[in-house]
Amino acid sequence: MDDSDEALMARVARGDERAFRELARRHVPAMLGLARRILGNAADAEDVAQEAMLRVWTQAPRWQPLAALRTWLSRVVVNLCLDRKRKAQWVELEAAGEIKDPAPLAGDSAETAERERLLAAAVAELPARQRAAIVLSYTEGMSNAQVAEVLDTTVSAVETLLVRGKQNLRRALAQVIEE
Amino acid sequence: MIDNEFDRLLESALKRRAPQRDEAAVNRVLNRLAAPLPRQRAALWRWPTVLLDWQFAPAWPRMAALGASLAVGFVIGISGLDRGIDHAGSSAANLDLGSLVFEPETLTGERP
Numbered sequence: 089m090d091d092s093d094e095a096l097m098a099r100v101a102r103g104d105e106r107a108f109r110e111l112a113r114r115h116v117p118a119m120l121g122l123a124r125r126i127l128g129n130a131a132d133a134e135d136v137a138q139e140a141m142l143r144v145w146t147q148a149p150r151w152q153p154l155a156a157l158r159t160w161l162s163r164v165v166v167n168l169c170l171d172r173k174r175k176a177q178w179v180e181l182e183a184a185g186e187i188k189d190p191a192p193l194a195g196d197s198a199e200t201a202e203r204e205r206l207l208a209a210a211v212a213e214l215p216a217r218q219r220a221a222i223v224l225s226y227t228e229g230m231s232n233a234q235v236a237e238v239l240d241t242t243v244s245a246v247e248t249l250l251v252r253g254k255q256n257l258r259r260a261l262a263q264v265i266e267e
Numbered sequence: 268m269i270d271n272e273f274d275r276l277l278e279s280a281l282k283r284r285a286p287q288r289d290e291a292a293v294n295r296v297l298n299r300l301a302a303p304l305p306r307q308r309a310a311l312w313r314w315p316t317v318l319l320d321w322q323f324a325p326a327w328p329r330m331a332a333l334g335a336s337l338a339v340g341f342v343i344g345i346s347g348l349d350r351g352i353d354h355a356g357s358s359a360a361n362l363d364l365g366s367l368v369f370e371p372e373t374l375t376g377e378r379p
Contacts, residue, residue, distance in 0.1 A: 105304060112300050117293050125281070130292060137296050142305065149309045204280035211281065226274075227281045258273065 093157040100148040108148075112141050115158070119165050125223045126169040128212050136168045155237055162228070163238045166220050173216045203261070210260040218253035221246055 091110070099107035119140055123133035143164055144151075151160070211222055217239065224235045225246075236246045371377060 101307075103307060108304070109297075109300065112297055116296050116300075117288055120292055120296060121288065130289070134292055134296050138299050141296070141300055145304050146306070146308050149307050200276075203276060207277060207280040211277075222277070223281065226278045254273065254277070257277065 094153050097144075097148055097151055097153070097157060100145065101151065108141075108145050111144065111157075115161055116141060118158075119161060122162060122165050122223070122228065123169055125227055126166065126220055127172060132172055136165055136172065139168055140164045159234060159237050162224070162230075163240060166224070166238055167240075170216050170220065206261055207257060210257050213260070214253055214256055218249050218256065221249035222253045222257075225250060 093111070093114075096107045096111050100111065116137055120133055120137045123136040123140075124130055127133050127136065140161060144161065151157075211219060214222065220239060221235055224230045224238060225232070230238070232243050232246045232250075236243045239246065239249075
């Protein structure tokens with residue numbers, strides 16, 4: 089049996105709950121991670137991931153495979169995160185109690201670790217769409233075209249968001265970087 | 268710092284500090300999705316395809332439509348609603364062409 093995302097979505101569109109739960113098992117971890125990176129809040133990320141999958145279920149009969157399901161899901165998650173940001177105050181990544189990578193990289197130095205910590209904190213302070221573009225591009229590894237599809241905008245707009253985001257980050261870290 | 272170095276620093280900072288997969292959170296979300304699901308929104312353009320779906324699952328909407336069509340046809344036939352149409356058709360078919368072409372005789376009223 090074909091268990092590609094498109095095949096499962098076709099079954100979900102016909103009301104197949106087992107196919108939906110298989111899709112959820114497949115995509116919830118990635119959606120949860122993306123939402124946590126954008127929101128910086130674990131509890132809100134769970135709500136967003138749940139809401140995104142419920143939208144998959146309710147809108148499955150109308151979904152057309154014009155883009156990969158993963159791209160569509162990412163767009164839903166990003167939009168839900170941006171809506172939440174408009175409504176609620178963001179929590180800093182540090183205060184959210186995120187699970188940090190316990191294993192330091194080989195050859196890592198305290199200075200590099202400090203720069204990375206400050207950089208991650210500065211990303212949390214970016215405007216919502218710049219932050220989303222930075223996370224999608226640098227953490228999810230998406231191309232500018234894919235990021236444009238997720239953010240429902242043009243490639244040139246994504247490039248502008250990335251340039252401005254990095255300018256803001258450089259400005260925030262100017263003193264540390266130039267040392 | 269040049270652009271490439273900054274990009275590498277940004278990428279490593281975000282990936283290093285990215286949240287690791289949280290199995291407990293994933294299971295919580297999946298458990299919430301196990302609850303009864305809301306109704307799906309059917310696409311309007313799909314309505315005609317419902318009649319063309321040969322899988323017959325579920326069958327009751329199609330069987331109900333077929334039954335209703337049979338009942339309506341039976342009622343129309345029994346009540347004779349269709350007979351008016353038949354009579355109109357037969358009276359037109361029995362007309363003589365001469366009656367259409369020639370005027371009746373003034374004395375006898377008959378047609379040639």
